[in-house]
Amino acid sequence: MGRRVVALGLADPTFQLVGAIDHADSDQAGQDSGSVAGEAPSGVEISAQWPALDDASSPKAVVDFSLPEAIDGCIEQCVKTQSPLVVATTGLSEEQQQRLAEAAKAIPIVWAPSMSLAVNLSMKIAEQITAALKDVSGGLDVEILERHHRFKADAPSGTALKFGELIAGQLGESTQHVHGREGHTGARTREEIGYHAIRVGDNPGEHTIVFGMLGEKIELNVAASNRDCYASGALAAAKWLIQQQKGPGLYSMFDVLGMA
Ligand SMILES: NC(=O)C1=CN([C@@H]2O[C@H](COP(=O)(O)OP(=O)(O)OC[C@H]3O[C@@H](n4cnc5c(N)ncnc54)[C@H](OP(=O)(O)O)[C@@H]3O)[C@@H](O)[C@H]2O)C=CC1
Numbered sequence: 001m002g003r004r005v006v007a008l009g010l011a012d013p014t015f016q017l018v019g020a021i022d023h024a025d026s027d028q029a030g031q032d033s034g035s036v037a038g039e040a041p042s043g044v045e046i047s048a049q050w051p052a053l054d055d056a057s058s059p060k061a062v063v064d065f066s067l068p069e070a071i072d073g074c075i076e077q078c079v080k081t082q083s084p085l086v087v088a089t090t091g092l093s094e095e096q097q098q099r100l101a102e103a104a105k106a107i108p109i110v111w112a113p114s115m116s117l118a119v120n121l122s123m124k125i126a127e128q129i130t131a132a133l134k135d136v137s138g139g140l141d142v143e144i145l146e147r148h149h150r151f152k153a154d155a156p157s158g159t160a161l162k163f164g165e166l167i168a169g170q171l172g173e174s175t176q177h178v179h180g181r182e183g184h185t186g187a188r189t190r191e192e193i194g195y196h197a198i199r200v201g202d203n204p205g206e207h208t209i210v211f212g213m214l215g216e217k218i219e220l221n222v223a224a225s226n227r228d229c230y231a232s233g234a235l236a237a238a239k240w241l242i243q244q245q246k247g248p249g250l251y252s253m254f255d256v257l258g259m260a
């Protein structure tokens, strides 16, 4: 994702790339970030050293697509330099989510498991479908299937979990989150949301929400054709934080997209 954020950022004249952070042992450390992204050289080397972010003459924002191991250091740097932050990394622990919320009292943060416009719109649609069907005669079964590339480290996807959280918000507090099924599970209860994580090839991300009833079903499918929907969404979020001069707070892509 770092490569696509760099490539799309370089293509947008409203952005100036000032840093490209990786860990010190990265194979790419010391290389030009534009070249690594498959673009013309940017003049910005990939480095573990953070650039100066607190120069008030030009507003800066940080976009993080990394790993849960990296997020604490990133938050620390952004709080220290008062930099707006976009967090796209998924698989954060409860403690890390709390640290993010704490940091958002000091700086503006957009945090979303999917920066995609289509995914965020689908989340709103999923909430509406659930609200309309939750009391349907015979009951409603919601199952969430997600497909991603074989390299993905976390399961289920952050997006699948967010779909589940929003749907559970409509279904009620007794909702159980069931991850996969195996063996003699007994009949499915009406309180469950089932999650199924598929890892195949180079799939850039696909989510299917199945709303099953007795006699009919709805399937809401949203799929990326490539990863640019996430990179451009993250850049839009960075632009939103800067242009709207957002104060401290924890924002979502719903806020950025005007869907909150
Ligand atoms: N919100 C959204 O829309 C999206 C979120 N994601 C999420 O973004 C994250 C990254 O995804 P993806 O790019 O596919 O994953 P990759 O594993 O390809 O990239 C992670 C990058 O972070 C680097 N890294 C590791 N440790 C550190 C550190 N301490 N400091 C800085 N950089 C570090 C890795 O370097 P190295 O390889 O050298 O270890 C690697 O370049 C995942 O959590 C994914 O789920 C992905 C797509 C969309």
Ligand SMILES: O=C(O)C1=N[C@H](C(=O)O)C[C@H](O)C1
Pocket: 090, 113, 114, 148, 149, 152, 153, 156, 157, 158, 159, 160, 204, 205, 206
């Ligand atoms: O790792 C990925 O690729 C993706 N991760 C995010 C997630 O976990 O939801 C978003 C997107 O689906 C791609």
